[in-house]
Amino acid sequence: MKVYFDNAATTAMDDRVIEAMLPFMKNHYGNPSSVHSHGREVRSAIEKSRKKVAELLNTTPAEIFFTSGGTEADNTALVCGIETHGIKHAITSPVEHHAVLHTLEVCEQKGHIQLSKLDVNERGELDLDQLEALLKANPNSLISLMHANNEIGNLNDLNKIGSLAREYGAFFHSDTVQTMGHYVHDLKSLPIDALVAGGHKFHGPKGSGFLYVRKDKKIHPFIHGGAQERNMRGGTENVIGIIGIAKALEIAYEDMAGHEAHIKALKKHFVEKLKAEIPGVEFNGMSADLENSLYTVLNVSLPPSEANAGMLLFNLDLEGISASGGSACSSGATVGSHVLRALNHNPERDSVRFSFSRFNNIEEVDYTIGKLKELYAVEV
Numbered sequence: 041m042k043v044y045f046d047n048a049a050t051t052a053m054d055d056r057v058i059e060a061m062l063p064f065m066k067n068h069y070g071n072p073s074s075v076h077s078h079g080r081e082v083r084s085a086i087e088k089s090r091k092k093v094a095e096l097l098n099t100t101p102a103e104i105f106f107t108s109g110g111t112e113a114d115n116t117a118l119v120c121g122i123e124t125h126g127i128k129h130a131i132t133s134p135v136e137h138h139a140v141l142h143t144l145e146v147c148e149q150k151g152h153i154q155l156s157k158l159d160v161n162e163r164g165e166l167d168l169d170q171l172e173a174l175l176k177a178n179p180n181s182l183i184s185l186m187h188a189n190n191e192i193g194n195l196n197d198l199n200k201i202g203s204l205a206r207e208y209g210a211f212f213h214s215d216t217v218q219t220m221g222h223y224v225h226d227l228k229s230l231p232i233d234a235l236v237a238g239g240h241k242f243h244g245p246k247g248s249g250f251l252y253v254r255k256d257k258k259i260h261p262f263i264h265g266g267a268q269e270r271n272m273r274g275g276t277e278n279v280i281g282i283i284g285i286a287k288a289l290e291i292a293y294e295d296m297a298g299h300e301a302h303i304k305a306l307k308k309h310f311v312e313k314l315k316a317e318i319p320g321v322e323f324n325g326m327s328a329d330l331e332n333s334l335y336t337v338l339n340v341s342l343p344p345s346e347a348n349a350g351m352l353l354f355n356l357d358l359e360g361i362s363a364s365g366g367s368a369c370s371s372g373a374t375v376g377s378h379v380l381r382a383l384n385h386n387p388e389r390d391s392v393r394f395s396f397s398r399f400n401n402i403e404e405v406d407y408t409i410g411k412l413k414e415l416y417a418v419e420v
Contacts, residue, residue: 048395089286113236192325202231244288248281
């Protein structure tokens, strides 16, 4: 049996997304910047996609900019937000995705900003009292805090953080890559200045993304070279990626509640079976809290095991189960998860992130639990 439980890294494309993209691979190949009919029909398709994304997020098309993915969108919002608005102080957390952490650390190394990182407890919760104190002491700051952690599933209260940002005149950016397509984002009411998406996290194509920037917080372009994206991103548009991400978001919104209920049921079953079958199992961060964590992510901390030490993911892979030890963007690194280090995770315990999608089923959960039980049978 082959089981894919690494949906926080990437998801399978929905067949309907592929169908929407195909005509723009085969027939509608014009350059959208060209003025002839071949170009105009592609330009029209891009703008229809932009309008669709804006409608779903309850904002205006002028505030949506298509990118190559979440990382480029994060870099654009952070680097250009700092530059455009003359920001000298930024606030983030030690458990952010590296697209945010590394970008802000480079900005600090170049002398553009002073960087503050919020304290985080062993459950992965941020100190928002500290956030307010930092904002009081540093007017015109930039705040970058993700909506949901990609490794441990902790959710941050964007309304609460955004209200503090408004009160103290801060520019608030959030990496929403893990929650876009899984939660409703109403940008008319959400007090946020910039957020991002990557299409491959919600059954769209890789290499597709978008950046939302509130119209009264406009920023300079990050990539220069052409007038594309209303002078905000030079370079010929990734047409099939744009078509694909808009279609994927549309599908996600069609039955978001149904998808959530299905995935939550799988996660609940997974948690209950793990507790029953693996003595000493624990869960990292808030990921086992079904009502207060990202419903697609479960980060499991397993008891010390000589047989599986450092080999758990490999052993699961041998059984046909694809999962992750943390963020896929760090795979191959020798240092392990910076998120788990920030939580003072016991290094003697192996951790694995199982992440789910609407394409998973209960039989896959039961198969995985059975294989974990076999792997830990000697010790337990």
